[in-house]
Amino acid sequence: MLKAHPFGKIFSSGVIFLPSPMNISYFWNWGSVLGLLLLWQILSGLLLAGHYTASIDMAFESIDHIMRDVNWGWLIRVVHLNGASFFFLALFIHIGRGLYYGSFFLQETWNLGVIIFLLSMATAFMGYVLPWGQMSFWGATVITNLLSAVPMIGNSLVLFVWGGFAVGAPTLSRFFMLHFCLPFILTGLVILHLFFLHQTGSNNPLGFKSCMNSVSFHWFFTSKDMWFFWLFFLLSEVFIFLFPFLLGDPENFILANPMMTPTHIVPEWYFLFAYAILRAIPNKLLGVVFLLLSVIILFVPSLLNPLRGQLTFNVKGQFMFFSFLSVFFLLTWLGGKVVEEPFITLGQFFLILYFLLFGLLS
Numbered sequence: 001m002l003k004a005h006p007f008g009k010i011f012s013s014g015v016i017f018l019p020s021p022m023n024i025s026y027f028w029n030w031g032s033v034l035g036l037l038l039l040w041q042i043l044s045g046l047l048l049a050g051h052y053t054a055s056i057d058m059a060f061e062s063i064d065h066i067m068r069d070v071n072w073g074w075l076i077r078v079v080h081l082n083g084a085s086f087f088f089l090a091l092f093i094h095i096g097r098g099l100y101y102g103s104f105f106l107q108e109t110w111n112l113g114v115i116i117f118l119l120s121m122a123t124a125f126m127g128y129v130l131p132w133g134q135m136s137f138w139g140a141t142v143i144t145n146l147l148s149a150v151p152m153i154g155n156s157l158v159l160f161v162w163g164g165f166a167v168g169a170p171t172l173s174r175f176f177m178l179h180f181c182l183p184f185i186l187t188g189l190v191i192l193h194l195f196f197l198h199q200t201g202s203n204n205p206l207g208f209k210s211c212m213n214s215v216s217f218h219w220f221f222t223s224k225d226m227w228f229f230w231l232f233f234l235l236s237e238v239f240i241f242l243f244p245f246l247l248g249d250p251e252n253f254i255l256a257n258p259m260m261t262p263t264h265i266v267p268e269w270y271f272l273f274a275y276a277i278l279r280a281i282p283n284k285l286l287g288v289v290f291l292l293l294s295v296i297i298l299f300v301p302s303l304l305n306p307l308r309g310q311l312t313f314n315v316k317g318q319f320m321f322f323s324f325l326s327v328f329f330l331l332t333w334l335g336g337k338v339v340e341e342p343f344i345t346l347g348q349f350f351l352i353l354y355f356l357l358f359g360l361l362s
Contacts, residue, residue, distance in 0.1 A: 019214035020221055021204035027097040028202065029228040030090045036229060037087045038190065042183050044080040052130065054176035056169045059132035060255045078244040084124050085247045086236055088270035091117060095298065099361065100311050100321055103203045104301040108196040114298045116189050119182060121271070121295070126179040128268055132172065133252030138265050140167050140175070146278075149285040166258065205312055264338055272335030273328055277354065279339055280347035290351070297358055317361065324357040 051070055053062040066073040095117065097103070104110040129140040144161050148154040163170025201214075215221075239246065247269055251262050267275050277294045281287040311317040327350050334350065337343040 018198060018217040020202055020217045022213050022215045022220070023206060024202060024204050024221075026224070026228065027093070027101075029225055030094045030097065032225045033090045033228065033232055034087065034094060035190065037083060037090060038183065038187065041080060041083045041087060042187070044076050044083060045180070045183065047076050048080055049180060052176070054130070054173045056132060056172055056256070059130065059172060063131050075240075078240050082236065082239050082244065082247065084127065084268070085239075085270065086232075087120070088124070091120065092270070096325065098203075099301070101203055101205060102207060102311070106197065106200050106203065107302045109193060109200065110302045111299060112189060112193045112196060114295075116186060116193060117298070118295060119186055119189070123179060123182040123186065124268065124270070126175040126182075129172065129175050130179060131252055132256045134254045134256055134260075134262050135249045135251040135265065137167060137256035137258065138262055139267055140171065142265055143267075144171075146284075146288050146291070149288045151285075207312065266336050269332065269336070272333075273331040274335075276331040276335035276347050277351050279335070280344065280351045294354065297355070300358075301361075320357055320361045324354070324361055327353045327357060 048066060051062060051066050051073065053059060063077070066077050068074075070076075095113070098110065098113070125139075125143065129136045144158060144167065147157045147161060150157055159165065161171070161174075162168065163174060249266065266272070274291050274294050278287045278291040281290055311321055330350050331347070331354060334343055334347045
């Protein structure tokens, strides 16, 4: 009956009767969690957009209005705020699992996933600017100023993005427009990502491909996904109801003031590894180049090593992977520290290790 309908046929072949390796672990559940979180962010964002005002005079007050006056506004805002952190946590685990189990041999799926990661970072950055607090304003000023490092057209590019001679009303309205539109583009890319994945079939911990060891996705994996969603929901409630602003910056509760620079400008935690790399290099242009390379290198494994790079039985590869993971955590920690010694030297040291270990891992 379901297969008789055109949409039912697509749904049944793509979800219900999809052949899936029977030995995939809970690390594969993070892809489903990402889909749930993307829907979570879009729905909560749409509700917030109905009360937000993209104006430098009203943006901060509209956030306060949402928190204090709108029915359940505080919950929707806190859910959206923490949902970004949950999304990137799931995204990092999803990418890490792909690197460990060599999923980059699925070239189209992997490369499209990296593009989704880059667009997610851009969307999150623009969303961070919208509350128009001190850290939002100065974070936008610092990051957009990086475009001035582009030879010849850098300064003109910065003025074009700003829509004036400083971060102001045109910048805020443009960022709001892009922050509103990009999640729908991301949704389309995610659907394409799943299309390529279903064309080739999913990877598995052992790295083999055999129809003899496949089962239908429903109920075997949908039940695991539902259980995982419930567990993730319970853990997220701890942050949402007990520590709603733990991952934020207190400076963002102060209205943006162009005349007063915060003593320590830091982005959200999921950007800290790249921010540490940017600060570790004294030259502005080189800093921007290595900042971009810290993310773009994710394309390298699928381009240079398209064959399966399983680490399940590779002790040397496992050592490289977990060393790289440790360096990533240390760079994230350093990105939140003040720009002074010994953090500057440590940042430069771990910058070298970051690219060296990733090169050996690839």
